[in-house]
Amino acid sequence: xxxIQQAFIKGKAxxxxxxxxxPDMETTEKLIYALAEAGxxxxxxxxxxxxxxxxxxxxxxxxxxxxxxxxxTDKLFELVSRVSSxxxxxxxxxxxxxxxxxxxxxxxxxxxxxxxxxxxxxxxxPFEEREELLKPCxxxxxxxxxxxxxxxxxxINNIASNSSGFLYCVSSLGVTGVRTSLHDYAxxxxxxxxxxxxxPCAVGFGISTPQQAKxxxxxxxxxIVGSAIVSIIEEHGRDSISPVSSYVSTMVEAMRT
Amino acid sequence: xENGRFGIYGGQYIPETLMSAIRELALSYERWRRDPDFxxxxxxxxxxxxxxxxxxxxxxxxxNDLGGGKVYLKREDLNHTGSxxxxxxxxQALLAQRMGKTRLIAETGAGQHGVATAxxxxxxxxxxxxxxxxxxxxxxxxxxxxxxxxxxxxxSVTSGTKTLKDAVNATMREWAGRMDDTHYCLxxxxxxxxxxxxxxxxQAVIGKEIKEQLLSMENKLxxxxxxxxxxxxxxxxSFYEFIDDSSVALIxxxxxxxxxxxxxxxxxxxxxxxxxxxxxxxYFCQDEFGQIAPVYSISAGLDYPGIGPEHAMLFDxxxxxxxxxxxxxxxxxxxxxxxxxxxxxxxxxxxxxxxAMEYVPSLEKDQIVVITLSGRGDKDxxxxxxxxxxxxxx
Numbered sequence: 001x002x003x004i005q006q007a008f009i010k011g012k013a014x015x016x017x018x019x020x021x022x023p024d025m026e027t028t029e030k031l032i033y034a035l036a037e038a039g040x041x042x043x044x045x046x047x048x049x050x051x052x053x054x055x056x057x058x059x060x061x062x063x064x065x066x067x068x069x070x071x072x073t074d075k076l077f078e079l080v081s082r083v084s085s086x087x088x089x090x091x092x093x094x095x096x097x098x099x100x101x102x103x104x105x106x107x108x109x110x111x112x113x114x115x116x117x118x119x120x121x122x123x124x125x126p127f128e129e130r131e132e133l134l135k136p137c138x139x140x141x142x143x144x145x146x147x148x149x150x151x152x153x154x155x156i157n158n159i160a161s162n163s164s165g166f167l168y169c170v171s172s173l174g175v176t177g178v179r180t181s182l183h184d185y186a187x188x189x190x191x192x193x194x195x196x197x198x199x200p201c202a203v204g205f206g207i208s209t210p211q212q213a214k215x216x217x218x219x220x221x222x223x224i225v226g227s228a229i230v231s232i233i234e235e236h237g238r239d240s241i242s243p244v245s246s247y248v249s250t251m252v253e254a255m256r257t
Numbered sequence: 258x259e260n261g262r263f264g265i266y267g268g269q270y271i272p273e274t275l276m277s278a279i280r281e282l283a284l285s286y287e288r289w290r291r292d293p294d295f296x297x298x299x300x301x302x303x304x305x306x307x308x309x310x311x312x313x314x315x316x317x318x319x320x321n322d323l324g325g326g327k328v329y330l331k332r333e334d335l336n337h338t339g340s341x342x343x344x345x346x347x348x349q350a351l352l353a354q355r356m357g358k359t360r361l362i363a364e365t366g367a368g369q370h371g372v373a374t375a376x377x378x379x380x381x382x383x384x385x386x387x388x389x390x391x392x393x394x395x396x397x398x399x400x401x402x403x404x405x406x407x408x409x410x411x412x413s414v415t416s417g418t419k420t421l422k423d424a425v426n427a428t429m430r431e432w433a434g435r436m437d438d439t440h441y442c443l444x445x446x447x448x449x450x451x452x453x454x455x456x457x458x459x460q461a462v463i464g465k466e467i468k469e470q471l472l473s474m475e476n477k478l479x480x481x482x483x484x485x486x487x488x489x490x491x492x493x494x495s496f497y498e499f500i501d502d503s504s505v506a507l508i509x510x511x512x513x514x515x516x517x518x519x520x521x522x523x524x525x526x527x528x529x530x531x532x533x534x535x536x537x538x539x540y541f542c543q544d545e546f547g548q549i550a551p552v553y554s555i556s557a558g559l560d561y562p563g564i565g566p567e568h569a570m571l572f573d574x575x576x577x578x579x580x581x582x583x584x585x586x587x588x589x590x591x592x593x594x595x596x597x598x599x600x601x602x603x604x605x606x607x608x609x610x611x612x613a614m615e616y617v618p619s620l621e622k623d624q625i626v627v628i629t630l631s632g633r634g635d636k637d638x639x640x641x642x643x644x645x646x647x648x649x650x651x
Contacts, residue, residue, distance in 0.1 A: 050548040051417065051534065053429050054272040060416060073546045097270055097533045102547030124270050124533075151277035151436070170274055174434030 003090040003118050004042065004143050004165045008200040012217040013041035013166075014252045015202055017094060017226035018244075019062035020045045021071025023237045025079055031233070034245040036087040039252035043087075044121060044224070047076055047095035054123040056177030058227040062234065073099055073108075077115050084116025092145065094121040100133065109136040119143035119165050127159045148193070149173070150185035160193040166200040166222065167193060176205055177227050187219045210254030217255040225251060261450020264573065266566035269449040271536045275429070278436040279536075283451040285356045290458065295351060302347045306380065307337045309344075309462065313470035313627070319597050326480065326620030328613065330600070331467055331629045333491060340603065340632030341463060341491040342373035346442060348459035350377035353440035360384040360439045364428040366393055366421035366487070367558035367605065368400025369632050370444030375409035377442075385409040388427040390420040393557045400636055418551045421487075421561045425535055445488025446565035449536030453565050460494025467627055468498050475625060481506035483616070484629040485608040486579065487523075487559040489568045491631035496577060506578065508616070509568065510608040512554035513581035523552035525564045526572050526579040534562075539569040555584040555644065558605040558632075586611040588644055591634060603632030604641065 007013050016035050020028050028045070035043050048063035048071055055063070076093075084091055093112060100108045100122060112120065119142055125133060127146055137144045143165030148156050150173060160167060171186045190201045202222030207213060213223045232247055233240040261267045261283075269279060289295045303309040312332040320328045333341035346363075353361060361378050362385070365371030371387035378385035387404055391413045394401050404411050417423040425448075432441040446453045446460070464482075471479055482499060484492035486509035499505040514522035522528065522542075529540040532547055542550040542562040554560040571577040587604055590611035595601045602610060606629070613628045620626065634641075642649045 051422065051426050053426050053535075054274070054433070056430075057416075064417075067548065098541075098543070098549070099547035101533050101538075102530070102543060102545070123272050124536075126269065126271060126273050126276050128276075129268055129270055147273040149272075149274040149276075151274055153277065155276070173274055173436070175430050 002141070002143065005200070007041045007090055008166065008221050010041070012255050013200070013202060013222035014039060014248070014255060015042045015044060015222050015224040016040050016229050016248055017044040017046060017224065018233065019048055019059060019066050019230060020076045020079065021048060021066035021069055022062040022230070022233060023065060024069050025071065025075055027238050027240065029079055029083055030241050031244060032083050032087060034241045035248055036089055038245045038248035040089060040248060041222070042090045042092060044092045044094045044226070045076065045080070047073055047093055047099055049096040049099055052096060054175055056175040056227060058230050058234065059176050062230045073103055077111050080117055081115035090118035091116065092119045092121055093117050094123070097122050097125045105133055106136045109140050109142055112142055113140040117142065119145055121145045121168060123147060127155065148189055150189065152189070156189065156192050157196050160197040160199060163199055166202050168224065169201050169203045169220065171203050171205045171207070186216065190219055210250050213251045214254045223255060261454055263453070263567045263570040266538050266569040267450055267453055268538050269536060270533050270538065271449045272433060274433045278432065279449050281356070285352060286451050286455050289352055289355055295355065299348055299351055303344065303462065307343045307347060308335065310466045310470070311335050313467060313474065315474070316598050319594070322597055323614060323617045325618040326622070326624040326626050328617055329471065329479070329625065329627045331463060331495065331627055333463060334600070334602065334606070334630045334633035338369070338373045338376050339635065340369040340373065341460060341494060342370045342444060343376065344462055344494065345444065345456050345459040345490060346370070346373040346377045349440065349442045349455070350381050350383065353383070353442070354381060356440065358438055358440040360386070361442045362386045362388070362428055362431055362439055363442045363444060364421065364424035365389050365444065366424065366560060367556065367603070368393070368397040368404070368636060369558060369603070371409070371411070372400050372403050374442050375404040375407040378409060379407040386431070387411050388414050388424045388431065390414045390418070390424050392419040393421065393424070396557050396640055397636055421557065422549065445490040446493045446567060447488040447535060447537060447563060453537065453567055456490050457493045457497060457567060460490050461497045463491065463494035463629060464496060464498030467495065471625070471627065477625070478502055478505055479627045480504070480620065480624040481508060481616070481626045482629070483508045483510065483609045483613050483626060485510045485559060485605045485631060486564060486568060487512070487561045487605065488563070489565040491629050493565065493567055495629040500576060507576060508612065509577055509579045510582050510612045511564070511579055512556055512559035512608060513583045514553045514555070516583055517581040521553035522581070523554040523560050523562065524581040525562065527581045537566045539566040540564050540572070555587065555640070556604040556608065558603070559608065580612050582608040582611045588641060590614055591637070591641055600630070601634035601638070602630050603634050604637040606631045
């Protein structure tokens, strides 16, 4: 059993997302330690992309800030190589396909496994196109996480049966961002998945409050929170470690009680 | 063709949320493209509404002035709405109706595709929202007003470079959130499958007409066809009929902005490398880490950091040659055609004319060049005046 699967055995997993290099590399490093300390079970680190078409305005702005501050793929590899030995939990890279493709697929996946990345989430690489990245991932033990959405319907069975690590269940239509009410889509999707596979299901997109996290955790194996955390980083910049930490603690507590 | 591949290019690199919409579109297009009623309705609109066939005009003064080959202009500027964009939009709007969609959304750069989409929506009684970069809305204020006049909502895109690429991002995001009643009427031979194929098919009427018209006028094929390339729809539309006619040179003209060797250009084939963006694998202007470059051209319609995947293949296999044309050269050609033939071309099309002005003198008298005049230049007059240091007030 790999590190990612283990993260779901202990109970409901809390999976925070931060954009690497926002507002700077030093703060990102501190945030990773703080997230782990506050109870995160897996951390998603975004490699910023110039045109993140699956993101809402909050994460799009974070990507722009990170790139403006000079963040690059290589600098994030360096950062992860420092932090991965100091945190026990799995670390994932979330990025768009172009930065991976242009870096060179095998070169990218080799670097990931060298520095201690456990898996990749590539939101613009749908199941049907993933083959060319899947092979280099598998050859160095990286999980390529699949996504399903409320519109996946008849494709869910196939995706669920052929994925590993966990399934990233997109809770609603549209792009990432904080939403006040959540759809029933997620619960339906997950029950469909569970008919064909025992792969853990983590729900993301639009989750921001402890109440939402608690609700989602009643039927999902994990909760992914991005924009709500990135908003705190946007507001507090370099001083965001403490507010992010207390927010994450509250979310984790809500899920587990 | 599997998943809309052109060699290694093309594909469907889009978020999972959009996969069902794009698959539904691909299936619907396959179903309707051969349907006799669909074809008849589209042909009828192209003829009676858009004004097809467009003229193939022998530019005698230009021919005499340049000395060399004979110059013909394919007059897509004379179509209703003033550009080739209407060919594709009417096809997609009729398809969207058959799919039960009641709303069209579109990106636009120069505003020509947005105007065409707003036009089709007005005609067919559909809702319409057009996403346009803030910078382009300033450059093309007249087209913004035209769209609004026809009932479309024009939404300003303020992210990124505030131009065409960002308008595409915004339209994809909008579609990801609302696909039940909404069709994304993409304006060029780019994006995920089936768009590059479908848009090419709807634009292929340009090349079919060129062949038919030239055979009846000259009883032979042209020696060369020249068209401007942003995403590349008027170029593919002009070239497609001639791909297998190896005697016909096919030449695409991309925007070199202030020079292909400067920081400010949009010359994707000249400077780009292979990547995956906006749903497709193709050539893109980008840095070593795959960040998409902030491109520049005087022409809002060519100010795009990528090129359609079929062009990428045609470049690799050598069937089409690509030339980079600077702002200065395009503006010269814009003025030249206005002065010489009394035809004001779109600044996009002026990129094709600029290359022709260099190329035609090298040809023999009996050789023929067809230049696709993809649009008319009324929209550009104020911007070109500014470029020349003339301030206009209306």
